[in-house]
Amino acid sequence: MDEILQRIVFGLTSGSIYAIAAVGLTLVYGILRLTNFAHGDLMTFGAYMAYTVTVMWNGHFILGLLAATVLTALLGLGTELAIWRPLRLRGSGVLQLMLVSIGLSLVIRYGLQFFYGADLRRLDVDVTSTNVIGGIRISDQQILIFVLAAIVLGLVGLLLAKTLIGASMRALSDNIVLAESTGIDTRRVISQTWLLAGGLAGFGGVLAAIFINVNPEVGWNLLLTVFAAVIVGGIGNPYGALIGGYVIGLAQELSTLVIPAQYKLLVGFVILVLVLLIRPQGIMGRRQAVT
Amino acid sequence: MSFLSDLGIWAPILTVTGIYALLALGLQVQVGQAGLRNFGHVASMLLGAYTMAILNSEGVPLVLSMLAALAVAMLAAALVAIPTLRLRGDFLAIVTIALAEIVRILARTDVEAIVGRPLTNGPSGLSDRTFRSEVIKPILDWGRDNGWDFDRSLPLLVIVWTAVLVVGLGLWALSRTPWGRVVRAVREDEDAVRALGKNAFLCKVQAMAIGAACAALAGCFFVANQVQFSPASFEPIVTFSAFTIIILGGLGSFRGAVAGAFVLQVLLERTRYIETGFTGEQEAALRYIVVGLVLMALVAFRPQGIFGKREELVLGD
DSSP: OHHHHHHHHHHHHHHHHHHHHHHHHHHHHHHHHHOOOHHHHHHHHHHHHHHHIIIIOOHHHHHHHHHHHHHHHHHHHHHHIIIIHHHHHTOOHHHHHHHHHHHHHHHHHHHHHHHHHHHHHSSSSOOOOEEEETEEEEHHHHHHHHHHHHHHHHHHHHHHHHHHHHHHHHHHHOHHHHHTTTOOOHHHHHHHHHHHHHHHHHHHHHHHHSSOOOTHHHHHHHHHHHHHHHHHHHOOOOOHHHHHHHHHHHHHHHHTTTGGGHHHHHHHHHHHHHHHHHTTTTOOOOOOOOO | GGGGGGGGGGHHHHHHHHHHHHHHHHHHHIIITTTTSSHHHHHHHHHHHHHHHHHTTTTTTHHHHHHHHHHHHHHHHHHHHHHHSSOOOHHHHHHHHHHHHHHHHHHHHSHHHHSSSSSSSSGGGOOOHHHHHIIIHHHHHHHHHTTTTOOOTTHHHHHHHHHHHHHHHHHHHHTTHHHHHHHHHHHHHHHHHHHHOHHHHHHHHHHHHHHHHHHHHHHHHHHHHHHHHOGGGGGGHHHHHHHHHHHHHHHHHHOHHHHHHHHHHHHHHHGSSSSOOOOOHHHHHHHHHHHHHHHHHHHOOOOOTOOOOOGOSSSOO
C-alpha cells in the first residue's frame, strides 16, 4: 500500500510537469492546427533561462522562475510573429507547419547547446532533503514542483474559465471563423495564446529542470510524453490536457509496480499510440474534433 | 588507377551520403509518392541494422541475414501500417514517431525481459564486422593480388552507390507502372481511387513496406560502414534529416532524393573543415542548426525543392 502511495506521489510530480506543458501545446494546436514539435524545446529554453539567472548570475530562484516564464512567453510570441503568422498568411498546410516546427526545434535545441554546451547542469535547488509522512517519502523538490504547478494550473484554469481572454481562446479553439465573425480580434487572441503557451512551457521547463536536470534535450525528451497527455485529454482541449498530464504521470509510475522501471518511459508512448488508434478524440474530446 | 588508392576524406563522406540517399529513397516512396507522413522512418533502419548484426552473430550467412533484415523491416512497416494509415496526417506523424521511439527505447533497455535472452546489448549497442571480413576484405585482398592498392573505403563506397543506383532506378521504374500511378493517385484523392475499384489501402501498405526495405538496406550498410552502432544512432533526427533531404531534392522525385542527400551531406561535411574557432561540440551543434534552418527555409520558401513539381506538391492541405 505504501509503495502504491509512494508511486502516486512520484506520478503526481511528473504529471504536474506534463500537465503544464500539455495545456500550452494543446491550446496552440486547438487554435492554429499547429502540431508544434518545438514546444519541448521552449521548455528547454525556459530551463536554461532559469539556470542563467539562478546559477550563473546567482539570482533568487523565484526571480529565475519568473525570468524563464516571461522570456519563454516572449520567445513563443516571437515565433508567432516571425514564423507562424507569415506562414499562415501564405496558406501553409498542416505538414508544412509541422516540418517547420521540427526545423525550429532543432534550431532552438542546438542553439542552446551551442551557447551553453551539452553538459548536464543543475538548478541550485536543494535536492536532498526528504520528508517522511506516514511512511511515504516526499522530497522538498517534489513539494515545490507540486505546489508551483497547482498554483499555475489553478490560475490558468481561472483564466480560461472566467476571463474574456480565456473565453476568446476557447472560442477560437472551437471554431476560428465563427469566433472571428463574432467580432473577436483573432490576431490578438492568437498572440495572447502564444504568450500563455510559451510562458507555461518556460515554467514547466524550470520544473522539469528541478526534477530531472538542465541539458539541451530535457524538453525534447519530454515532448512525446506531453503529446501523450494532449492526445489522452483530447487534442485542443486544455482541461483535457491538464487531466491527461496527471493520467500519464500516474500511469508511468504505477506501471513500475508490475513491469521493470526501465520501461516506464514507454508507458506514455504506448498510451499515446493506443488512444490514437482506439479513441483519437481522447477521453474528453468530441468525435467531430478529429475528423 | 593511382587516385583510387587514396580518396582522402571524400570516400567516407560519399559512403555516408549514399546510405542517406537509400534512406531518403525509401521515405520518398512513402511520403513523396504515396503521401504517407511516416515520421518513424528511422525505425526501419534500426530494425535492418539490428536484424543483420544479430543474425550474423548467430552464424547466419551474410546474404541471408541481409535479406532477413529487409524482410523484418518490411513486415514491421506493414503491420504498423494496417491500423495506423487511416489516421489523419498529423496524428499519423505523431504515432509513427512514437512507435519509432518505442523501438529505439526497447533496443536501449535490451529486450532481455521480453525475449528471455540478451539481444541488443542495451545502450552500448552491437558490433558487427561480418560485412567487412566477408565482403570488403576479400575485395581489397583481390585488388592487392592484382597490383591495385585500393583505398580501404573504396569497396563499400562502390557497393553503396551501386545499391543507390539500382534501388533508385528500380523505384523510378516502379513509379511508372500502373501500380506507381495508383499510389500517386491515392496521394491526390483516395476516394477517387477507391471508386475506380482499386485497392487503395493495399497500395499504401505496399508503399510503406517498400520504403521500409530501402531504410533497412541503409541500416545494413550503416553497420557495414561503422561496425559499431547503438540505439543512439537511430534518434528521430535521422528521420528529420531524411525529410530535409527529400524536400531539398523535391517531394516525389527519386533523383531529387539522391541529389538532396548529396547537397545536405556536402553542406554538413564541408563546413567541418572551415576554421571557425569554435569547439567541436559547438561545431556539432552548428551542423544541426544548419539542418533545422535548411528545413525551415525550404518548407517556407521553396517547398517543391530542386526537382519537385509544383503541381505535385504534397506538402499543402
